[in-house]
Amino acid sequence: MTRKLRVDAVLVQALIAGALSFSHLHDLAEAAGQTGWKAWAYPVSVDLLLVAAWRRMSKHADNRAAWLWFTIPLAASLGANIATAGLLDLSDVPDWLRILVAGWPALAFLGGTLLAHAPAPHADPEPRTVLDREPVTADAPPAPEPATDTEPEVTPAPERAPALPAAPAGIPAPSVPVALVDHARKVADDHLVRTGTPIDTDTLRARLGVPAPMADAIAAQLT
Numbered sequence: 470m471t472r473k474l475r476v477d478a479v480l481v482q483a484l485i486a487g488a489l490s491f492s493h494l495h496d497l498a499e500a501a502g503q504t505g506w507k508a509w510a511y512p513v514s515v516d517l518l519l520v521a522a523w524r525r526m527s528k529h530a531d532n533r534a535a536w537l538w539f540t541i542p543l544a545a546s547l548g549a550n551i552a553t554a555g556l557l558d559l560s561d562v563p564d565w566l567r568i569l570v571a572g573w574p575a576l577a578f579l580g581g582t583l584l585a586h587a588p589a590p591h592a593d594p595e596p597r598t599v600l601d602r603e604p605v606t607a608d609a610p611p612a613p614e615p616a617t618d619t620e621p622e623v624t625p626a627p628e629r630a631p632a633l634p635a636a637p638a639g640i641p642a643p644s645v646p647v648a649l650v651d652h653a654r655k656v657a658d659d660h661l662v663r664t665g666t667p668i669d670t671d672t673l674r675a676r677l678g679v680p681a682p683m684a685d686a687i688a689a690q691l692t
Contacts, residue, residue, distance in 0.1 A: 491516070493549040500559035501570035511570070514577045518542040521584045534587060538580040545573070645686050653677055653687045 494512035503511065522539035525532055553559065557566075656676050660668040668676075674684035 490546045490550060493553045494546060496553050496559065497549045497566075498570055500562050501567045502562075503570060511573065514574060515542045515545050518577050518580055519546070521581055525584050525587075534583060538584055541576070541580065645683060645690060649677070649679075650687060650690050654691055657691055 491512040494515055495508050498511035499508040518538060519542045522535050522542070525535035526539060529535065552566075653673060657668045657673065660666075660672065660676075670681075670684050670688050673688060674681055677684065677687070679687070
């Protein structure tokens with residue numbers, strides 16, 4: 470309830486201040502020779518420039534141009550309030566005031582144009598954070614590995630298959646391709662790893678699907 474009353478009070482104050490300033494600006498412009506609709510245009514121009522500067526300041530608080538153009542119409546409104554409070558004879562307005570009133574439309578147009586089309590100030594990029602880490606030098610010795618009580622486990626290398634019996638003398642060995650010999654060596658090593666015993670000629674012949682003479686020739690080359 471209290472917050473609602475405060476907002477209403479602020480709105481009432483704004484309406485009173487706006488109405489009085491509007492009336493004083495009109496009276497001053499009319500006394501300076503701007504009659505008819507021209508006298509009513511002056512307070513509208515001052516208020517529009519105030520609103521434009523305020524909107525620019527709300528988006529960019531550090532914009533000095535917005536602060537300058539906010540101060541100029543504020544001073545004009547405040548000056549009109551003081552001048553029409555009895556300090557100035559409105560029936561005999563000085564020449565310098567007539568010049569200011571006559572030049573106000575051009576000044577207001579310049580300020581509104583600059584506020585509407587001036588580029589927004591660029592925000593400074595955020596500094597990058599650098600992760601703290603220990604400097605690494607070329608002369609620094611490597612960190613020693615922690616000592617362990619258990620000895621590293623050594624995996625014994627598989628034994629090579631023993632030499633298979635060669636083909637009988639007097640029978641020429643058939644020609645065996647190199648790729649077939651390599652495949653046969655892999656088969657023999659695999660048999661030794663799985664069974665623990667070297668492969669014999671019959672098993673090699675069955676695994677390769679070759680005739681007995683060629684199996685003997687392959688077995689001779691595996692030695």
